Amino acid sequence: MLGCVQVIAGFAAFLFLLFHIHRRRCCRDPLLPDWPLFGMLPPILKNLGQINDYATRVLRRNGGTGNFLGPWFTGMNYLATSDPTNVHHMMSKNFANYIKGPVFREIFEAFGDGIFTADSDSWKHHRALLHSLFKTKSFEKLLEKIVQKKMDKSLVPLLDHVERRGIEVDLQDVFNRLNFDIICSTILGSDPESLAIDFPEVACERAFNEAEEFIFYRHTVPISIWKLQRWLRIGPEKKMAEACEVFDRFLHESIASKREKLNKDNEKDRENDDLLTCLMREKEGKEHVDDKFLRDTAFNLFVAGRDTITSALTWFFWLVAKHPSVEAKILEEIKEEKETKSQVYLHGALCEALRLYPPIPFERKQAVEHDILPSGHEVGPGTMILLSLYAVGRCEEVWGKDCMEFKPERWISKKGSIVHIPSYTFISFNAGPRTCLGKDLSFIQMKIVASSILKDYQVHIVKDHPISPSLSIVLLMRYGLKVWITKRN
Numbered sequence: 001m002l003g004c005v006q007v008i009a010g011f012a013a014f015l016f017l018l019f020h021i022h023r024r025r026c027c028r029d030p031l032l033p034d035w036p037l038f039g040m041l042p043p044i045l046k047n048l049g050q051i052n053d054y055a056t057r058v059l060r061r062n063g064g065t066g067n068f069l070g071p072w073f074t075g076m077n078y079l080a081t082s083d084p085t086n087v088h089h090m091m092s093k094n095f096a097n098y099i100k101g102p103v104f105r106e107i108f109e110a111f112g113d114g115i116f117t118a119d120s121d122s123w124k125h126h127r128a129l130l131h132s133l134f135k136t137k138s139f140e141k142l143l144e145k146i147v148q149k150k151m152d153k154s155l156v157p158l159l160d161h162v163e164r165r166g167i168e169v170d171l172q173d174v175f176n177r178l179n180f181d182i183i184c185s186t187i188l189g190s191d192p193e194s195l196a197i198d199f200p201e202v203a204c205e206r207a208f209n210e211a212e213e214f215i216f217y218r219h220t221v222p223i224s225i226w227k228l229q230r231w232l233r234i235g236p237e238k239k240m241a242e243a244c245e246v247f248d249r250f251l252h253e254s255i256a257s258k259r260e261k262l263n264k265d266n267e268k269d270r271e272n273d274d275l276l277t278c279l280m281r282e283k284e285g286k287e288h289v290d291d292k293f294l295r296d297t298a299f300n301l302f303v304a305g306r307d308t309i310t311s312a313l314t315w316f317f318w319l320v321a322k323h324p325s326v327e328a329k330i331l332e333e334i335k336e337e338k339e340t341k342s343q344v345y346l347h348g349a350l351c352e353a354l355r356l357y358p359p360i361p362f363e364r365k366q367a368v369e370h371d372i373l374p375s376g377h378e379v380g381p382g383t384m385i386l387l388s389l390y391a392v393g394r395c396e397e398v399w400g401k402d403c404m405e406f407k408p409e410r411w412i413s414k415k416g417s418i419v420h421i422p423s424y425t426f427i428s429f430n431a432g433p434r435t436c437l438g439k440d441l442s443f444i445q446m447k448i449v450a451s452s453i454l455k456d457y458q459v460h461i462v463k464d465h466p467i468s469p470s471l472s473i474v475l476l477m478r479y480g481l482k483v484w485i486t487k488r489n
């Protein structure tokens with residue numbers, strides 16, 4: 001009997017060793033050791049605070065592509081890449097083989113059946129619908145009007161107040177509130193006025209922030225753990241459920257009041273219609289638009305358009321404050337009183353901030369069928385893939401030896417126009433058929449905000465304020481961006 005146990009134990013130890021040796025063959029980078037049982041999770045957790053820089057370093061040392069092996073038997077295994085040829089292949093050439101997939105939909109459950117989590121026909125349907133609404137001149141005009149009004153009514157009075165009192169303010173919080181109000185106005189047609197000098201606590205804004213925070217948590221623990229927590233309604237999962245309930249209530253109330261308004265005055269003021277009203281009108285007579293569809297679409301657009309622009313503006317202002325020569329050139333251009341569309345240098349500076357700090361620093365994909373990537377790596381059916389947009393923006397082979405420097409000039413051609421860079425190398429807005437639908441709108445909004453602030457105010461970063469990325473799906477600053485403001489003469 002004892003002998004039998006010994007044989008089984010010996011066989012188990014042999015399998016354990018074989019398994020470990022097999023896994024170690026996948027990656028021998030001392031920066032990313034593969035521990036028995038825990039896999040590569042310990043070094044990842046150790047570097048979690050600087051995860052994007054760490055991933056960039058590891059990917060660089062491994063030619064841009066490598067395996068991440070999670071704890072044994074948890075299924076947390078990924079192929080990570082920042083190789084632009086792989087990105088081009090997955091995003092465009094073999095687009096159909098790389099989907100968001102069911103695991104993505106589970107992690108991003110709060111997004112419902114909206115465009116971000118959709119695949120195949122459902123995605124095509126969302127895409128066509130939103131494309132028809134976004135890519136119209138009247139929607140651009142509406143956004144311009146809303147942003148400009150918000151600057152005059154809320155942001156300028158707030159900056160004047162901060163300047164007069166000589167107080168410090170968190171610029172990231174200011175942008176978060178500004179963008180929340182703008183997105184509410186464009187999508188729901190009402191302004192919750194979360195941006196005000198007393199920084200009011202607006203329940204729906206807070207709930208939205210929390211929901212986003214907890215989505216990131218699901219990326220960092222094995223699926224079984226967060227699912228158990230969700231089932232038991234404990235820990236971060238409990239908080240996430242509560243936050244989603246508050247935000248959903250807010251969305252459902254807005255939808256109900258919109259329906260009521262639409263029934264009353266169907267024909268009035270179509271020019272200033274918000275996005276939800278346009279959606280309801282678009283589908284009128286063709287099919288019934290249920291509340292869930294409207295809720296999911298609104299939620300997806302809130303995520304798409306709120307934190308991304310906050311992130312881009314926050315890193316942009318930090319970079320500009322650290323580079324006075326860039327600030328001087330932007331001011332020169334603003335003084336020429338060009339239309340925002342023709343502000344080439346400002347456009348280049350925004351692109352450069354987006355390259356170094358892409359608001360969405362990584363994306364997940366899942367392979368449908370077996371494939372071989374241009375880098376030579378094999379992908380099996382169901383393989384989970386992590387694309388580091390952050391590392392692509394810092395790829396020396398693409399951007400040159402000075403890739404870590406903030407140089408808006410690299411975006412400007414000899415003729416003074418913006419240099420065209422293929423989207424699989426400037427990947428901050430995604431590439432291929434799933435390219436961001438809000439790219440042009442984002443530039444309109446960011447340029448109005450940036451030029452309105454820089455024209456009249458100088459932003460100073462508070463000395464010794466720590467700058468560090470947050471742990472979230474959007475690349476925000478963990479401690480915000482503390483600044484003080486002076487007026488320009």
Ligand code: HEM
Pocket residue numbers: 115116127130301304305306308309312354358359360363364427428429430433434435436437438439441442
């Ligand atoms: C600086 C601002 C922005 C950046 C950097 C950005 C970036 C991105 C990225 C990387 C994706 C792909 C995400 C994925 O598939 O996982 C995406 C998709 C998308 N973005 Fe943006 N975005 C920005 C602003 C906006 C705005 C303001 C809107 C509109 C309100 C918007 C609407 C969308 C939509 C609808 C998609 C889904 C496209 C699809 O799956 O077909 N984005 N964006």
